[in-house]
Amino acid sequence: MLPLVTGSQILEPFRNFWTDLSALDPVLLQLAAFAVLLGGVYALAALGLTMIFGVMDVINFAHGMFLVVGMYTAWLVSSNLGFPDYVGLPIAIIAATALMFAVGWILSVLTIEPIIEAPEENQFIVTLGISFILLAALRLRFSTQSRQINLQFGELQIGGTFIPWAQLAAVGIAVAAIVAVYLFLQYTKRGRAIRATADNRDGAWYMGIDVPRVDHLTFGLGAALAGLAGASIALFSPFSPSAGDVYLVRAFIIVVLGGLGSFPGALVGGLVIGFIEVFGGYYLPGTFGDVVVFALFVGLLYVKPTGLFGTEAER
Amino acid sequence: MSAESTPLEGVSDAYSRFDEHRYSSLAKGVLGFALLAALPFLSKNTPLGGFLSVNVLVVTLVFAYTSQAWNIVSGFTGYFSFGHAAFFGLGAYIATKLVVAYSVNPWIGLLVAAVVAAVVGLVVGYLNFRYRLSGHYFALATFAFAMLLQVTFRNLGEFGGAVGIYRPFPRDYMTNPEYGLVAMQFRSPEPYYYVILAFLVIVTVAAWLIKNSQMGLYLFAIRENEDAAASIGISTYRYKMAATGISAFFTAWAGTFWAFYLELIRPETVFGLFKNVQILLPAVVGGLGTIAGSIVGAFVIFPLSEFLRLNFGDLAGADDIVYGLSLVLIALLLPNGVLSLPARIRSLLGGDDDED
Numbered sequence: 001m002l003p004l005v006t007g008s009q010i011l012e013p014f015r016n017f018w019t020d021l022s023a024l025d026p027v028l029l030q031l032a033a034f035a036v037l038l039g040g041v042y043a044l045a046a047l048g049l050t051m052i053f054g055v056m057d058v059i060n061f062a063h064g065m066f067l068v069v070g071m072y073t074a075w076l077v078s079s080n081l082g083f084p085d086y087v088g089l090p091i092a093i094i095a096a097t098a099l100m101f102a103v104g105w106i107l108s109v110l111t112i113e114p115i116i117e118a119p120e121e122n123q124f125i126v127t128l129g130i131s132f133i134l135l136a137a138l139r140l141r142f143s144t145q146s147r148q149i150n151l152q153f154g155e156l157q158i159g160g161t162f163i164p165w166a167q168l169a170a171v172g173i174a175v176a177a178i179v180a181v182y183l184f185l186q187y188t189k190r191g192r193a194i195r196a197t198a199d200n201r202d203g204a205w206y207m208g209i210d211v212p213r214v215d216h217l218t219f220g221l222g223a224a225l226a227g228l229a230g231a232s233i234a235l236f237s238p239f240s241p242s243a244g245d246v247y248l249v250r251a252f253i254i255v256v257l258g259g260l261g262s263f264p265g266a267l268v269g270g271l272v273i274g275f276i277e278v279f280g281g282y283y284l285p286g287t288f289g290d291v292v293v294f295a296l297f298v299g300l301l302y303v304k305p306t307g308l309f310g311t312e313a314e315r
Numbered sequence: 316m317s318a319e320s321t322p323l324e325g326v327s328d329a330y331s332r333f334d335e336h337r338y339s340s341l342a343k344g345v346l347g348f349a350l351l352a353a354l355p356f357l358s359k360n361t362p363l364g365g366f367l368s369v370n371v372l373v374v375t376l377v378f379a380y381t382s383q384a385w386n387i388v389s390g391f392t393g394y395f396s397f398g399h400a401a402f403f404g405l406g407a408y409i410a411t412k413l414v415v416a417y418s419v420n421p422w423i424g425l426l427v428a429a430v431v432a433a434v435v436g437l438v439v440g441y442l443n444f445r446y447r448l449s450g451h452y453f454a455l456a457t458f459a460f461a462m463l464l465q466v467t468f469r470n471l472g473e474f475g476g477a478v479g480i481y482r483p484f485p486r487d488y489m490t491n492p493e494y495g496l497v498a499m500q501f502r503s504p505e506p507y508y509y510v511i512l513a514f515l516v517i518v519t520v521a522a523w524l525i526k527n528s529q530m531g532l533y534l535f536a537i538r539e540n541e542d543a544a545a546s547i548g549i550s551t552y553r554y555k556m557a558a559t560g561i562s563a564f565f566t567a568w569a570g571t572f573w574a575f576y577l578e579l580i581r582p583e584t585v586f587g588l589f590k591n592v593q594i595l596l597p598a599v600v601g602g603l604g605t606i607a608g609s610i611v612g613a614f615v616i617f618p619l620s621e622f623l624r625l626n627f628g629d630l631a632g633a634d635d636i637v638y639g640l641s642l643v644l645i646a647l648l649l650p651n652g653v654l655s656l657p658a659r660i661r662s663l664l665g666g667d668d669d670e671d
Contacts, residue, residue: 136639
């Protein structure tokens, strides 16, 4: 620690960054492209979490494992169906999303609804328990070794910048999903019921909205978004049963950064974390970028716990 | 209730007469700890040993102890800390580092680590309570602190980085290297068991004294209704801070003990998400805010999961299913913990005991 504080080491990354910036090094453009790609996927990973929180006031610790189940589902379907990739992959992604929707709905009926009015620690404990069970089940079934969907999509080249097609596709899915969910919430009857419940649970009850049903739909949609995110990530990244932790923690940070329950917040939060991680990974020694991410997390919780886009809700 | 008394009712009457006696909790405590002290003998000389090796007992007591320390802040005040691994990890890392770098005896290291952890606890508590975090935000903030320490230690080469630190040998910090109490290292697990049992007695007495003092009254008032407590003139901030400091102080001991019991400490294991869960689980399973809850809860979870891990070792993750299922079922079916089970059964059987 000491040499890091006293020595020039702590300044060196910034100096390097400044040198690259003033020289307009093309590496910056490449890093920015990667950051946007990563951030988009992170935003998708955080979307379900923020939705469940916004409507049900439940922090879903199983969210990371939902993603991993999505990854494995996509992998199983795409490798067993025997279709060519351009048919098999969309089917695999849809299968992962649909499966997680059903899983989310069932879990909501069985485990979340009975304790939705209970103190929040019970919700932590239940969702943590679910995540342990999912993790153990995946380990038993698929062992702990890491898997990969073998794809050779190649890269897109713009200027001197390389963009892997698979990651671009994942970000495309993310943007499409965010837009679709937004439209659903704004313009459909069920979407309005969800927003009304998020706004005021008691009021929604009085207006004749079946709040438990809205909760199940929300939890199902949140889980489906996690499944979709997992399937998209599986397109370009190897995964193992324990991959969930990283994405869970990232999703927490993004959701807190953007404001619990805020959609645009999730997108911006995802991009911020994507940039910190990619640039931090390039310029900072070791995994010091992670330290920056968590310091930001802690700091933001205190300075603005409602996040960048959050409303001044009761905390 | 029928007029004629059955033998069962006789026992139950005798028990409630005992229960009302002013020294009953002392008697129960002494009896309970005597039983715990006898457990290593029982596990060696009876078939019980098939289920409970002494190593499992040590692990069980470590988390009974840590959970008791966690309970002092989270069980008593209702502020759900999800980051006590931060103090556990500090206890492990500071004491080990002091031994490795300066040959400081681990017992002194333990006290230094405990003081540092208490100070860190007070800083975290200051920020949390100053910025009035509660509920989800409090839990997330404490969690974030533990994660921040984890990634920080992973990047500190002096502390072994991601590889961690191996437990030093007694010859590294003693002039006459001898395993034993002074070295905090033993060649067999039984002495470890009695050391952690002594820790458990200390923290349990501390928790009992706090709970039965004015401070305990105030802490529970904060749990029930903080605004009301503040409105009758209780300095809720001061009492929350005190509870946090004491809790962090004791939690660090467990970390030091852990470091000198296991071979290796790593940022992922001592600061990780799973450690947070292991710390809070016994108290939650046993019953939040109760004194016996952490110990009972630890004995519900750890022997069972260890048994599964040992007997189904090729099925990696069978023990995690126990964790997961016990978490879900306890939260759904017994939200007040295992200790509330007798009262619930009595009320289901139509007894006149009121549930508390």
